[in-house]
Amino acid sequence: MTVGWQKLLPGFAATLMGIGLARFSFTPVSALMVEKQLLTSQDITTIAAFMMAAYAFGAFSANALAKKFGAVSVVRWCFVIITIGLLSEGIFATFSPVFVGRFVMSLAGAMLMVLGPGMILSSLPPQRQGFAAGFIFTGVGFGILMAGALVAVVAASPILTTATALFIFALAVTVLGWRQWPEQQPVTEGTDGQGGVVFTFGFIGLLVAYALDAVAYIPHTVYLSDFTASELGFGAKTGGIMWAIFGIGGIIGAASAAWLRQKFGGQLSLELAIGTKALFIGLLGFATTLPVVAISAFVVGALVPGFVMLVATRTVDLVGPQNLTAAWGIMTGVFAIGQFVGATGMSIGYLSLTKYQPLFAVGGMFEALGLLALIVFIRFLTPQKKGTPP
Template sequence: MDYAATRGRAQGAASFNLWRGTVAGASASLVGIGLARFAYTPLLPAIIGAHWFDASSAAYLGAANLGGYLAGALAAHALATRFPAATVLRAMMALVTLAFVACALPVSFLWFFLWRLASGVSGGVLMVMAAPTILAHVPPSRRGFTSGAIFTGIGLGIAASGTLVPLLLHQGLAQTWLGLAAVSLLLTIVAWNGWPHEEPAAPASTATHAHHTTHKTQPVRGLRALYAGYGLNAVGLVPHMIFLVDYVARGLGKGVDGGAQYWVLYGLGAMVGPLVSGHLADRAGFARALRIAYGVQIVAVALPLLGLGPVPLMASSVVMGAFAPGIVPIVLGRVNEMLAHHPAAQKGAWSRATTSFAVMQAVAAYGLSFLFSRTGGGYAMLFAIGAAALVLALVLDLIVAARAK
C-alpha cells in the first residue's frame, strides 16, 4: 500500500508541467489583478463621459473592487480547505470573465457594483491561491524566479491598462468591456489544464515534528512582523500608484500628456519587476531580498521630495512600478521559507499577508486622498508618508532579525 501511494504521488508530480503551471499562474494574476483592477482606471473617464454613472458613483464602483479583493483574500483559505485548488482557480477566472460581460450592460448602479465586487473577490482568491498552488511543486532553488514570472501578469495588466483599453475604447465603451471579457476568456482557457491536480505530499517525520515544537514561537513572531511590514509596504506604494500622474501633470505643470509618459514608465517597471525581484531572491535569499527591496523603495519614494529634475523622477517611477507587483514574490517566498517545516500552514499565512496588504492599501488610499484634499494639494506630504512607512517596515524587519540571533 505504501509503495502504491508513493508511486501515485510520483506519477502526480510527473504529470505536472512546470512551464504550463507558470503560464497558468501568470494568466491568473493578469486576469484577476492586472485586468480586473487596473483596467478600470482608464475606463473611469469614459464611464463618466458616456453618462453611465456620475463621478461620485463611478468612484464607489472602483472601491467595490478593492472591497471585494479584501473579501476574497479572507475567503481564500476556507475555499482551499473545502475544494480542490484547480477547481477554485478555474471558477474564479471564469467569474472575472463573466463580470466583464455583465459590466458591458449598465443595468443599474447595484448591478454594476455587485459585478465589480465579484471581480474583486475573484482577484483576492486568485492572489492568495494561484502562486502557492504552483510553487508547492517547484524546487526551492527556482521558486524566486517562478513566482516572479507568475506575478508578471500584474505588471502586464498595468501596462495593458494604458495601451489595450484606449484602443478598445475607439470601438465603444460596451465593446471595451466585451473585449476585456474576450481576453479574460482566452487566458482562462490557456490556464485551464495548467493547474496541478494534486497537492504535494507533506513531509511527516518525528524530526520535523520536533523542529516544529521547538521553534514554533520564532516563526509566529517573525510572521507577524512580516504581515505588518507587507502592509506598510502597501502604504509606501500608494503615493506613486494614485498620485504620480497628477503630481507630474498639475504639481510640476507638465500637463496630462507629461503625466501619461511617467505612467508608461511605471508600467514598464511593473512588467519586469517580478522577474527581477524573483531573480534577486534566488541569488540573495528571500530575507535579504526583502530588506534590499525596502531600502530601494525608501530611496525611490523619497526622490520626488528632493526636486532633482526629470531623470531621478523617471527612475523613481520605474522603480516603484517595478515593486508594485515585484514585492509580492519576495514576501510570498519569505512566508514559505519561514514555514518550510509546516507546508500545510503556508496558504493560510499567505492569505493573512495578502489581507494585511489589502487593508493597508485601502486605508492608505482613502487616508492620503483625504489628507491631500484637506491640505489643498500637498504632494510632498504624500511621498514623505510613503517613505516613512517603508522606513518603519525595514526597521521592524531588522529588529525581528536581531532578536532571532
C-alpha cells in the same frame, strides 16, 4: 532540476487576472469613464475604497472556499467571474452596476492571488521556487501594461468597445490558466486555526512590512496618472504614458527580484527592495520634473510585483512549503486591509491638503517603517540557525 514554464502558466495567468486586470485595470478605465462623464471622481473614490474592502474579504475567505469546493474549482470560477465582469462594465456603464461588478471582481481577484501562486509554488522544490515566483508574478506587470495599452488604443471609442477589448484579453488569459494546475492537498486546520501557520517573530515582521507596503504604494497605483496630468500640468496623455512606464517596470520587476534573491538571499534582497521602494515613492514628494516622475514610475512599477514575489518566497522560508497557501491567505488579507486603510486615509488627506505630492512623501515614510519592521523582527528578534542564510 528544471521546471517547465508550461507548468507555471496557470500561476502567471492567476496574477495577471487577479491583480493586473481585476485590480489595476480600474485605474485607466475609471479615468476614461470620468472623461466620458459616465462616472464622477467621487464615484471612483467610493468604488475604489469598496474594491479594497472586497479584496480583503476575498483573501480571508479563499482557503475556506478551497477546502469546501476544491482549490482548482474556485480558481476557475474566479477566472470566469472577472472575465464576465469586465464585459458587463461596458454594457451597464453606470455607478451601481460598476460598483457591484468591481466589488465582485475584487473578491475573485483576491482569491486568485491567494490560491494561484501558492498552489504552484508549494508543488515545487525549494531550489526552483525563486525562478518560478519570478515568472508567476511577472503576470502582474503584464496585466498592468496590457490593460493600460488596450484602454489607450480604444479610448476614443464607446466604453463598450473598451470593455470588449478587455473581455477578449481576459478570455484568452482564462484559457491560459484553465489547465495544468497541480494536485492540491486539502487545506488543513492547525491548532491556531490558520492551516498550521505559526506566528513567529519572523512571520509577524513580514506581515507588518507587507501591510505597510500596502499603504505606501497607494499614491503610485491610484494617483500617479492624475498627479502627472493635473497637479504637475503635463496633461492626460502624459499621465497615461507614466502609467504605461509603470507597467513596463512591472514586467521586468519579478524576474529582477528573483535574480536579487538568488544573489543576496531572501532577507537581504527583501530589505534592498523595500528600501529602494521607500526612496522612489518618497522622491515624488519633493521632485516634480517629468524625468524624475518617469524614473519613479518605472522603479516602483518594477517593485510592485518584485516585492510581492520576494515576500512570497520569504514566506516559504519562514513557514515551510506545506503551510504556504494558508500563510499566503493571511498575507494577502493583511495586505488588502492595508490597502483599504491606506486608500481611505490618503483620500481624507487629499481632501484636506488638495494636493497629491505630500501623499507620496507619506507613502515613502510608511515604506521605510516596513524596512524597520523587517530588520527588527527578523534580524534581531528571530533566532538564526547556524549555517542557515537569513
